[in-house]
Amino acid sequence: MLVITNSSGDFDPNLTGVGLHTLYYSYTDINACSNIDSLVVTVFDLPIVSAGNDTTLCNQSGAIQFTGTPTGGSWSGIHINSSGGFDPNGGWIVRECIHLYRSKWMC
Numbered sequence: 001m002l003v004i005t006n007s008s009g010d011f012d013p014n015l016t017g018v019g020l021h022t023l024y025y026s027y028t029d030i031n032a033c034s035n036i037d038s039l040v041v042t043v044f045d046l047p048i049v050s051a052g053n054d055t056t057l058c059n060q061s062g063a064i065q066f067t068g069t070p071t072g073g074s075w076s077g078i079h080i081n082s083s084g085g086f087d088p089n090g091g092w093i094v095r096e097c098i099h100l101y102r103s104k105w106m107c
Contacts, residue, residue, distance in 0.1 A: 009025075011023060011041065013041075013043040016043060017043065018043050018044060018045050019042075019043060020040055020041070020042055020043075021040070021041045021042075021043060022038050022039070022040050022041075023038060023039055023040075023041055024036055024037070024038045025037050025038070025039075047070060048070075049068065049069070049070070049073065050068060050069045051066070051068050052066060052067065052068065057088040058088070059088060059089060060088055060089065061087075061089050062087070062089075063085040063086060063087045064085075064086045064087075064088060065084055065085055065086075066080070066084040066085075066086055067084055068084065
């Protein structure tokens, strides 16, 4: 049995772990009458997600396709579409998870 004893009713799934957890709520009124109810919370494992290795690209035209795992996720950031198509054209700059650098050879 899992009882939340703090007054805010916080439930921390990191402390309980994966699985089914029954949470109980009890109340006692000014007449000392009380009652209790419960609910079941299911805690799932977080998925293991990978965006791949950091990548260095030249300032070039044409999109580069990035692939993350597991499939079915989406990408976000500047110059990248939700399916992982990244257009590095536009000069050197640090973008989310991607480092673009203009070398002394102007690449």
